[in-house]
Amino acid sequence: MSTSPSLFDLEGKTALVTGAVYGIGFAIAKALAAAGATIVFNDRTQEAVDRGLAAYEAEGIPAHGYLFDVTDEDAVAVAVRTIEAEVAPIDVLVNNAGIIKRVPMVDMSADEFRQVIDVDLNAPFIVAKAIIPGMIARGGGKIINICSMMSELGRETVSAYAAAKGGLKMLTRNIASEYGEFNIQCNGIGPGYIATPQTAPLREKQPDGSRHPFDQFIIAKTPAARWGDPSDLGGPAVFLASAASDFVNGHVLYVDGGILAYIGKQP
Numbered sequence: 001m002s003t004s005p006s007l008f009d010l011e012g013k014t015a016l017v018t019g020a021v022y023g024i025g026f027a028i029a030k031a032l033a034a035a036g037a038t039i040v041f042n043d044r045t046q047e048a049v050d051r052g053l054a055a056y057e058a059e060g061i062p063a064h065g066y067l068f069d070v071t072d073e074d075a076v077a078v079a080v081r082t083i084e085a086e087v088a089p090i091d092v093l094v095n096n097a098g099i100i101k102r103v104p105m106v107d108m109s110a111d112e113f114r115q116v117i118d119v120d121l122n123a124p125f126i127v128a129k130a131i132i133p134g135m136i137a138r139g140g141g142k143i144i145n146i147c148s149m150m151s152e153l154g155r156e157t158v159s160a161y162a163a164a165k166g167g168l169k170m171l172t173r174n175i176a177s178e179y180g181e182f183n184i185q186c187n188g189i190g191p192g193y194i195a196t197p198q199t200a201p202l203r204e205k206q207p208d209g210s211r212h213p214f215d216q217f218i219i220a221k222t223p224a225a226r227w228g229d230p231s232d233l234g235g236p237a238v239f240l241a242s243a244a245s246d247f248v249n250g251h252v253l254y255v256d257g258g259i260l261a262y263i264g265k266q267p
């Protein structure tokens with residue numbers, strides 16, 4: 001059966017991608033725009049929003065930028081109302097904004113732990129809660145939560161992040177369970193190790209010019225033998241944002257080059 005091009009068509013759809021000034025969010029927004037979506041993004045500072053507007057303009061994308069912190073429930077509620085009045089109702093939500101703190105658990109303060117949980121788990125709840133009622137009223141919508149390898153695996157120094165991303169996998173499944181009857185599909189994307197500012201410390205060249213030990217580790221753990229590029233996430237995002245995934249719900253699509261399937265190259 002040939003794949004109808006209309007299955008992946010996002011013409012007439014409006015997508016909010018949180019924290020999409022650069023990195024994975026920006027790449028996902030570019031892919032959604034290429035499929036026809038109108039792009040709305042946010043950041044925490046006006047400087048970042050302006051930087052984002054310039055970056056989208058440079059790509060020929062007439063994006064709409066809004067200033068709000070995804071952890072601020074009141075600000076999110078106002079922003080959603082404003083976006084839906086000024087741009088259009090939100091058909092696709094990508095909960096992308098996220099932080100990480102790499103600290104051994106016993107050295108991490110409770111406040112640091114809470115900060116990560118707040119952005120990486122509470123905020124996707126807050127933003128989805130603000131948008132779901134409108135989606136129900138309009139007959140459906142798409143929610144994509146950006147999960148992680150750490151939705152499945154742990155490692156040293158990322159206890160808060162793994163707890164948040166593990167919780168985000170289950171929040172994804174629960175939104176799918178609770179709102180699937182309203183034609184809302186909620187799925188996750190689980191990127192592998194992607195070359196963005198968030199992982200830059202893990203890829204820094206060593207003083208002797210050699211690759212960072214973690215960089216070498218990830219290459220050995222990835223069948224694709226490379227870090228992911230943010231653009232690798234664009235196609236999976238278009239799939240989960242489009243009619244092509246109307247019967248896919250509560251799924252986390254891992255875009256990891258095969259890490260989760262592989263024991264790792266023998267040293």
Ligand code: NAP
Pocket residue numbers: 018019020021022023024025042043044045048068069070071095096097098099119146147148149190191192193194195196197198199
């Ligand atoms: P990044 O380069 O650090 O970008 C994160 C974005 O989120 C930034 O634009 C940041 O804005 C924004 N943000 C952070 N806190 C925010 C808040 N409270 N309100 C609004 N915006 C906020 O990260 P990335 O690598 O692109 O990752 C994007 C998402 O993918 C995150 O959820 C991350 O956990 C996840 N992920 C990343 C990888 C990877 O290997 N890179 C792999 C799996 C999953 P500011 O510029 O203002 O800080």
Ligand code: GCO
Pocket residue numbers: 100102147148149150155158161190191192193194198199
């Ligand atoms: C880390 C990395 C990872 C990636 C990503 C992997 O410190 O291990 O930052 O957590 O960001 O989440 O999927």
